[in-house]
Amino acid sequence: MSKSLSPKTPEILSARPRVNAGRKPTPFHARQVEKSETNDWTLWAGYSIPNSYTSVELEYFSIRNGATLYDISPMCKYRIKGPDAERFMNRFVPRDVRKIKPGRVAYAIWCNDDGHVLDDGTIFRFGPDDFRLCSQERQYAWLMDSALGFDVEILDETDDIAALQFQGPTTFAILEAMGLKGVETLKPFDLQHFSFAGTELMISRTGFTGDLGYELWIEPGKALELWDALMAAGADRTISPVGSLALDMTRIEAGFIQPAVDFLHAEHVVRHTRGRSPFELGLDWQVDFTKGHFTGRRALLKEKEANSSRYCFVGLEIEGNKPAHNALVYHKQKKEIGHITSAVWSPTMKNNLAMALLQRPFGVDITEDLWVEIYVDKELKWDRVMARAKIVDRPFFNPPRKRQTPPARF
Amino acid sequence: MNKSRYDAIIIGAGHNGLTAACFMAKAGLKVLVLEKNDYLGGAAVSLELHPGWTYSNCSYVCSLLRPEIVRDLNLPKYGLQVIPYSGGGVFMQNGDHLCNYNDHDAHRLELARHSKKDSEAYDRYSTDLMRQCRFIKPLLMRMAPDPTSFKPRDLGELAYLGKRFLDFSEAQMAETLRFWTMSVAEFLDEYFESDVIKAYYAGSGIIGTALGPMSPGTAYVLLHHYMGEVDGNIGAWGFARGGMGSISKAMAACFEDHGGEIRSGCGVDKVLVKNGRTVGVVLKNGDDYYANTVISNADVKHTFLDIVERDDLPEDFVRQVERFKIRGSSGKLNIALDGMPEFPQVPKDSPIFNGDMHFTDSIERMERGYDDWKNGTWSKDPYLDMLLPTRIDPTMAPPGKHYMTVFVQYAPYHLANNESWDGANRDAFAQTVFNQISEYSPNFKDMILHYECRTPLDIEREAGITEGNIFQGELTFDQLLFNRPVPGYAQYRSPIKGLYMCGSSTHPGGGVMGAPGANAAREVLRDLGARQTVRGY
Structure with a gap:
C-alpha cells in the first residue's frame, strides 16, 4: 500500500510577487501586494503590476459600476520645455498642438518620415512652453533625435511621477468627498492642480476606459498616501483596485487602439510592410495638413492624394458570444481580407466586439458579407465557426456620464 | 370617446x-x-418609498x-x-456559517470545512447541472412544440428536441427524466452529506413555489434558477x-x-x-x-x-x-438601513455580505416552514433570501447607508380561518422576519429607518399577479x-x-x-x- 507524502508543515502561499531584476516595483507596490488575492502579476515596461487582484470579471464590473484604481506609473512620461517647445511638439505630432490650450490634454499619435505610426499617447500642456508627453512605449531616443536644432529641454520623468488611473461612475463623488474643490469644473481632457498631503496633486479628466474617470499624478513619495485617501473616501462608494486584464476589456469597449496589440511601432518592425499609417488605423482625424510641416507629412500627403492606403481599421460586432481573438476576417466566407487585432465579449453591451485591420477596398467600399473565423473549444474538441460580422462605429460603449460636467455622483 | x-x-x-x-x-x-x-x-x-433609497420592490x-x-x-x-454579485451563504444556528466563493478553490476549501467529501462532490454536481442547463437553454427562446400536432413547424421543433435529447447517453437520459420530476432534497442527497450545504443549494428549488424541498418537481425549480447567466457564467446572478x-x-x-x-x-x-x-x-x-x-x-x-x-x-x-396552479407562496420585505448591520459570527470582510444570505441551515427546517404554509399561515421559521444590493450598487442608497431586500418563503395567499392579511397579520409577518435576522444581527432592528412589507395579497394588488405568485x-x-x-x-x-x-x-x-x-x-x-x-x- 502506498502512502502519500506530505510536508510536515504546510507551505504557506505568499501573495508576495517575485520582483526580479528588470521588474521594478511601482510606488504603489506595497498596497498592491496587500490587495492581491490572485498573486497574478504582469510586466509593463519593466515594472510589475497586477494582471488581476481578485477576479477579472468582478474587477471589470467595478470599472463600469463604482470606482477603480489602476496603476499607470510605468507609463513613459517626458517633459518638454523651452522656448521652442510648441514648435517642437507641433513638428513631432500630426495634429495641431497650437490648438491645445494650457490646462488641456490631447490624444496624439506620431509618425516617422514614412508616415507610419510609432506610438500614441497624451500631450499635457502646462503652459506656453511646457508640455508632457505620456506614452506606453519608450520614446526618449526618438524625442532626442527629433529635437535636433530646437531650443528645448527633454526630460524623462517616468520615475519621478506616480500615477493612477481612477475610473468609474463614482469617481467624481469620491474626489469631491476628499475635499478637492474645483474638481467638478473639470471637463473631459481638462487638467488641474490641487494641493494634497503637502504636495501637488495633478488631476486630469482622462483615461482608457471610455467611462467617467480621471488620472491622478503625484510625486512617488506620496503615492501610498494618495492610494489610502482614495480608498478611505471611496469605502462607501464601491471602490477597488483593478488589474490589466479588466482594464483591457474596457479599453476595447471604448474602442481605443493599443500599441503592440493593434499596431506595431514602425521603427521596431523587421518587415517593412508592417508599418501602418494613421489613415490605415482609422486616425485620419489626427492628421492636420493645414498646420505646416510635421514628421511624416510628405508621405501622408502622398498617400492621401494617391488614395494609396493599403488598410483600414474598423470596429466590428460579431454574431454569437465567442470572442474572435486573433481571428481572420473573410469576405463571402471565402476571400481572406484581414484579421482581428482586439476582441472582447462585452459584458456591458452584451455584444461580441472586435477591432480589425482590413485590406482596402474591404471595409471602405465593400462593407457587406463579412465573416470572422473563430475557433471554439468545446471540452477539448475544437470547432470552427464562421460568424457574420457587421462594421459599426467606435466607441462601442459611450455613456452620457463620460461627458457630463459637473459629473453625476454615481 | x-x-x-x-x-x-x-x-x-x-x-x-x-x-x-x-x-x-x-x-x-x-x-x-x-x-x-x-x-x-x-x-x-x-x-423610492423612503427619501434617498431606491427599492427593487418586487x-x-x-x-x-x-x-x-x-x-x-x-x-x-x-x-x-x-x-454580477458573488458571495452569499448561510448563517448557521451553531454559530458557524457557509460562504459561497467566486473562486473555485476558495469555494472548495470553504465547503471542505463542512464536509471534505462534499467539497469534491460539488464539481460533479455542477457538471450535472450544467448538462441540464445546456439541454434546456436553447428551448427558452423557442416556441414549445405541440406533441399532438402534425404541423411541419411542430414536427420540426419536436425533432429538434429529440435530437438534443439523443445527445445524452442512456444513463444521462434516465437522469434527466428523474431530474425533471424528483424533489430537490432527493437530488441533493445524491451528491452531498452536509446539512448546511444541502440547505444552501436547496433554496433555489423552493423560491417562488408552493412546494417544499421534499416535494417532487422541485429539482426542476432549482434548474430554473440556475439556467440564467451573467455573461456566459451559467448560474451567476446580478443586480440591475x-x-x-x-x-x-x-x-x-x-x-x-x-x-x-x-x-x-x-x-x-x-x-x-x-x-x-x-x-x-x-x-x-x-x-x-x-x-x-x-x-x-x-x-x-x-x-x-x-x-x-x-x-x-x-x-x-x-x-x-x-x-x-398560481399559488401565493412568498412575501417580500424592503428595508432602508441606517448603516451596515453587524453579524458577529462572520468576519466583517467576508464575501457572504455581497450575495444572497440565508438563515436556514437544514432542509428539514425548510420543510417545516412549508408545513406552516399548508396550515394556512406563514413560516414561523422562514427561509429568507436576503441581499444588500448597496454592497455592490452605489445608486440605491446614500453612501454608508444600505438597502436590504428580503424574500420570504413561505407565505400563503389564503390565511387560515379566513383571516385577513391587512393589519395585524402583515405586521406580525414582518416581525417574524425581523426576529430571525436579529438572532444573528444584534443591532439590525436599530438600523431600520423604513420598511415595506409585501404579502402575497399586496403583490397581487400591485403587480396584478394572481395570488402574488412570482412566476x-x-x-x-x-x-x-x-x-x-x-x-x-x-x-x-x-x-x-x-x-x-x-x-x-x-x-x-x-x-x-x-x-x-x-x-x-x-x-x-x-x-x-x-x-x-x-x-x-
Missing part, C-alpha cells in the same frame, strides 16, 4: 409586455402598451434575462447595466444597476424610440370580442382602444377569468385555466413546455382569434427573463405576416 386604432395593444407594461412591445415596434407596427399602475415595469420596478436580482434580448434590443444603449426598474425603463425607452406609445394609469377592464375575433379593449375608465391584435401580459387566470368575458371562451379552456404559475413539470399554461394553447395564442398571451404563465415561465415576451412577439409577427424581428429557430 377615444377611437384610436393600433396594429396591436399590449395589456400590462411588465418586462414581458415591454419585450413583446419592443420587438413589434421594431417590426414597424403601431403598438400601444396599457399599464394599470402609474409606473411601468409590473414586477420589475424601482421605487423582483430583486437578475440573471434569467436573456442576453439575446438585451443585445437585439440594444438595452445597454438605453441605460441598462447588469452587475439602479434596481430592477432599470430593466423596464430601458425597455420602455427602446420601445418609445421605435415609435411605441405607452399609457400608464390605464387599467384594462375588458377585451372586446366580436364574432370570435379580438377588436380592442375597454379601460376601467370607459375609454376604448381598437386593434385586431391584443396581447395580454397578465397571468392566464387574470386574463381569461377577469378581463375576457366567459361567453367568449370555450368551456373546457376556462376549466383548465381555473385549474392552472405567474408554478414551474412544475405538469405546467411546463406544451402544457404551459394550457395544453393546446402553449404557443401564445388563445381560443380567441387575435388575442395572445405573453406573460410568465406561458413557456418558458417566470423570472425576469423576457423570453415569453419575445417568443410571443415572434408568433404574433408570424400571424400578421409582418417583418420578423425576433431571432430564433
Whole structure:
C-alpha cells in the first residue's frame, strides 16, 4: 500500500510577487501586494503590476459600476520645455498642438518620415512652453533625435511621477468627498492642480476606459498616501483596485487602439510592410495638413492624394458570444481580407466586439458579407465557426456620464 | 370617446409586455402598451418609498434575462447595466456559517470545512447541472412544440428536441427524466452529506413555489434558477444597476424610440370580442382602444377569468385555466438601513455580505416552514433570501447607508380561518422576519429607518399577479413546455382569434427573463405576416 507524502508543515502561499531584476516595483507596490488575492502579476515596461487582484470579471464590473484604481506609473512620461517647445511638439505630432490650450490634454499619435505610426499617447500642456508627453512605449531616443536644432529641454520623468488611473461612475463623488474643490469644473481632457498631503496633486479628466474617470499624478513619495485617501473616501462608494486584464476589456469597449496589440511601432518592425499609417488605423482625424510641416507629412500627403492606403481599421460586432481573438476576417466566407487585432465579449453591451485591420477596398467600399473565423473549444474538441460580422462605429460603449460636467455622483 | 386604432395593444407594461412591445415596434407596427399602475415595469420596478433609497420592490436580482434580448434590443444603449454579485451563504444556528466563493478553490476549501467529501462532490454536481442547463437553454427562446400536432413547424421543433435529447447517453437520459420530476432534497442527497450545504443549494428549488424541498418537481425549480447567466457564467446572478426598474425603463425607452406609445394609469377592464375575433379593449375608465391584435401580459387566470368575458371562451379552456396552479407562496420585505448591520459570527470582510444570505441551515427546517404554509399561515421559521444590493450598487442608497431586500418563503395567499392579511397579520409577518435576522444581527432592528412589507395579497394588488405568485404559475413539470399554461394553447395564442398571451404563465415561465415576451412577439409577427424581428429557430 502506498502512502502519500506530505510536508510536515504546510507551505504557506505568499501573495508576495517575485520582483526580479528588470521588474521594478511601482510606488504603489506595497498596497498592491496587500490587495492581491490572485498573486497574478504582469510586466509593463519593466515594472510589475497586477494582471488581476481578485477576479477579472468582478474587477471589470467595478470599472463600469463604482470606482477603480489602476496603476499607470510605468507609463513613459517626458517633459518638454523651452522656448521652442510648441514648435517642437507641433513638428513631432500630426495634429495641431497650437490648438491645445494650457490646462488641456490631447490624444496624439506620431509618425516617422514614412508616415507610419510609432506610438500614441497624451500631450499635457502646462503652459506656453511646457508640455508632457505620456506614452506606453519608450520614446526618449526618438524625442532626442527629433529635437535636433530646437531650443528645448527633454526630460524623462517616468520615475519621478506616480500615477493612477481612477475610473468609474463614482469617481467624481469620491474626489469631491476628499475635499478637492474645483474638481467638478473639470471637463473631459481638462487638467488641474490641487494641493494634497503637502504636495501637488495633478488631476486630469482622462483615461482608457471610455467611462467617467480621471488620472491622478503625484510625486512617488506620496503615492501610498494618495492610494489610502482614495480608498478611505471611496469605502462607501464601491471602490477597488483593478488589474490589466479588466482594464483591457474596457479599453476595447471604448474602442481605443493599443500599441503592440493593434499596431506595431514602425521603427521596431523587421518587415517593412508592417508599418501602418494613421489613415490605415482609422486616425485620419489626427492628421492636420493645414498646420505646416510635421514628421511624416510628405508621405501622408502622398498617400492621401494617391488614395494609396493599403488598410483600414474598423470596429466590428460579431454574431454569437465567442470572442474572435486573433481571428481572420473573410469576405463571402471565402476571400481572406484581414484579421482581428482586439476582441472582447462585452459584458456591458452584451455584444461580441472586435477591432480589425482590413485590406482596402474591404471595409471602405465593400462593407457587406463579412465573416470572422473563430475557433471554439468545446471540452477539448475544437470547432470552427464562421460568424457574420457587421462594421459599426467606435466607441462601442459611450455613456452620457463620460461627458457630463459637473459629473453625476454615481 | 377615444377611437384610436393600433396594429396591436399590449395589456400590462411588465418586462414581458415591454419585450413583446419592443420587438413589434421594431417590426414597424403601431403598438400601444396599457399599464394599470402609474409606473411601468409590473414586477420589475424601482421605487423610492423612503427619501434617498431606491427599492427593487418586487423582483430583486437578475440573471434569467436573456442576453439575446438585451443585445437585439440594444438595452445597454438605453441605460441598462447588469452587475454580477458573488458571495452569499448561510448563517448557521451553531454559530458557524457557509460562504459561497467566486473562486473555485476558495469555494472548495470553504465547503471542505463542512464536509471534505462534499467539497469534491460539488464539481460533479455542477457538471450535472450544467448538462441540464445546456439541454434546456436553447428551448427558452423557442416556441414549445405541440406533441399532438402534425404541423411541419411542430414536427420540426419536436425533432429538434429529440435530437438534443439523443445527445445524452442512456444513463444521462434516465437522469434527466428523474431530474425533471424528483424533489430537490432527493437530488441533493445524491451528491452531498452536509446539512448546511444541502440547505444552501436547496433554496433555489423552493423560491417562488408552493412546494417544499421534499416535494417532487422541485429539482426542476432549482434548474430554473440556475439556467440564467451573467455573461456566459451559467448560474451567476446580478443586480440591475439602479434596481430592477432599470430593466423596464430601458425597455420602455427602446420601445418609445421605435415609435411605441405607452399609457400608464390605464387599467384594462375588458377585451372586446366580436364574432370570435379580438377588436380592442375597454379601460376601467370607459375609454376604448381598437386593434385586431391584443396581447395580454397578465397571468392566464387574470386574463381569461377577469378581463375576457366567459361567453367568449370555450368551456373546457376556462376549466383548465381555473385549474392552472398560481399559488401565493412568498412575501417580500424592503428595508432602508441606517448603516451596515453587524453579524458577529462572520468576519466583517467576508464575501457572504455581497450575495444572497440565508438563515436556514437544514432542509428539514425548510420543510417545516412549508408545513406552516399548508396550515394556512406563514413560516414561523422562514427561509429568507436576503441581499444588500448597496454592497455592490452605489445608486440605491446614500453612501454608508444600505438597502436590504428580503424574500420570504413561505407565505400563503389564503390565511387560515379566513383571516385577513391587512393589519395585524402583515405586521406580525414582518416581525417574524425581523426576529430571525436579529438572532444573528444584534443591532439590525436599530438600523431600520423604513420598511415595506409585501404579502402575497399586496403583490397581487400591485403587480396584478394572481395570488402574488412570482412566476405567474408554478414551474412544475405538469405546467411546463406544451402544457404551459394550457395544453393546446402553449404557443401564445388563445381560443380567441387575435388575442395572445405573453406573460410568465406561458413557456418558458417566470423570472425576469423576457423570453415569453419575445417568443410571443415572434408568433404574433408570424400571424400578421409582418417583418420578423425576433431571432430564433
